[in-house]
């Protein structure tokens with residue numbers, strides 16, 4: 001199992017290895033409005049464990065170019081966790 005700690009909620013959510021992080025929808029306070037990289041609602045800052053995430057796809061890179069402002073930001077709706085733990089905050 002992999003896990004994602006959402007700092008804003010003070011809780012950690014377990015997900016299967018290699019999951020798309022839309023898995024977090026409804027399990028934490030991060031909003032997933034479009035689930036398609038088009039709205040920016042799921043943008044988070046990765047505080048720890050970036051190496052445990054797959055590299056951004058071209059689709060995610062395009063969304064980040066629109067909504068992202070920092071190197072450690074990701075759009076969780078287009079982001080896959082490999083394994084291990086990731087800590088995020090929005």
Ligand code: FES
Nearest residue numbers: 035037040042077
């Ligand atoms: S849910 Fe809209 S960009 Fe991720």
